[in-house]
Amino acid sequence: MTALSAQARQARQARQARRRALLSLGTSRAAGRQQHAGRLAYAFLVLAALLSAFPFYWTVVAATRSNAELAQSPPSLFPGGNLLHNLQQVLQQADIGKALLNSLVVSGTVTIGTVLCSTLAGFAFAKLRFRGRGALLALTVGTMMIPPQLGVIPLFMLIARLHWVNQLQSVILPGLVSAFGVFFMRQYLVQALPDELIEAARVDGASTRRIFWSIVVPIARPGMAVLGMLTFMASWNDFFWPIIALTSQEPTVQVALRQLGGGYVHDQSVIMAGTLLGTVPVLLVFGVLGRQIVGGIMTGAVKG
């Protein structure tokens, strides 16, 4: 088994090289035009960054004020001291604790499941030969273009028949279907996984399952991480299907937010406090891993 450990070392090196390449995407200076930016360019970019960030800042301002303060003209542009009161109101109007927990369970499960299914299928599409491979891949990629709203009615009838309405699996199971994920992992593994590595392992008598766990998964890890982050964000933010499949008794955060927004009392500062609660977790993920997410999106993009 020393041969296999040599392969493991090789695999680790390939993985590290791949991770370096992925991270450096955020700072790549390989091609394209590279002139220095002038003052005007910086001014525009700063303006765009401010416009991107302002709604978040405003959420914080409004969530820490009272409704009366928000109804002043000119409005106060700095945070106030009413956050705790507003958060209490949020907890009274919607079961936000349960909603946060539900969202965590749903997004966590969906992320793990999607990444696993996508890596398995992506590996098979990238490196295994089997009858119908081309057709199955074309089918997967083709359906990426079809909007999810199209299938929502039969899906609802299906979960109604299974008595799954208002149960979390009604949001989790359909969430595991990610044609994009399969496509993404396939692209990643085609590039990142050298054929020689698998061939060498085969010569040593490793089974496909062994190859998958001890060679493919370690090499695929950076790609899996990016897919995981994208999936988690998409799942956390999903709105359309959860408001159909779930109700206020068993909400995700997005469903609970609708309750605050569509209720009878329009206390703006309370709505903003709820919005803040629902946005903070995903912003944390983004704050820590934003660089990799940027790299991942740029890797997945269609290039000229």
Add this chain to the structure above:
Amino acid sequence: MTTLAVSRPRRGIAQTISPYSYVAPFFVLFAAFGLFPLIYTAYVSLYRVELQTPNAMEWRGFGNYTALFADDYFWTALRNTFTIGVISTVPQLLMALGLAHLLNYKLRGRTFFRVAMLLPYATSVAAATLVFAQLFGRDFGLINWLLSLIGVSPVDWQSGTWTSQIAVSTIVVWRWTGYNALIYLAGMQSIPADLYEAAELDGASRWKQFLHVTLPGLRPTVLFTVVVSTIGATQLFGEPLLFEGSITGGISHQYQTLGLYMYEQGWGYFHLGRAAAIAWVMFVLIVLLVVVNSAIARRRIRKEASAR
């Protein structure tokens, strides 16, 4: 691309079946929750099905479709989807192109700018819409206050047709411009640098270089964003639903989109069959729009490329 040649002598039944076991988890889920609902929607659209009794189906033929075409609100929703789609997609993609161009310069703090541009992408429809609904408030909204500073009287963003559609589109533009800018940036970075050098030797100005090198090089990327944005615009739902919280998209349906109209028919009035018919109309519409849009985009870029 090379494929792994499974070593011949050892190829047994296990080796033949094995690849399928790797794609199986995805395809089983895909069949149950992706493909089946898609096809079944067409079937459902030919029946009367009510939300309370989803198992009782009564044949209606094309009745759902004819009822749809006789409903004024369907045509309103169709028109709104189109206008909101245009005023959200066109500025969004143009601005993204400009931003990508700026991000492609040698920049100090480039990672910071890229992450900042992508920040809105991390928010949910629900959160973004609730915040913007407040910013667009008639009496105490920040946007009307800013307008009052330059002497514009308060705008009722919710009740007017154009004003409400502009407000809803703003949310879409805000959330997706940075994302598209990064996609364009990735495309720009794969354009070979010597093309620019050659253009510069020929005495092409920066603007000419952008027009004749960057744009043609971005062709596949532009096509991709046009297709994705078209699909996104056609199924717009959360923004108009939460803008003021009504499923009619305003008192006179002034910003109700097809996606919201479908939700209203299915989950407001319980007509699942009718909602399925709307879903199919949306599908046909998307296919048509994608074909037309990509034909236009392809032609426009080709024309610019050949004009050099």
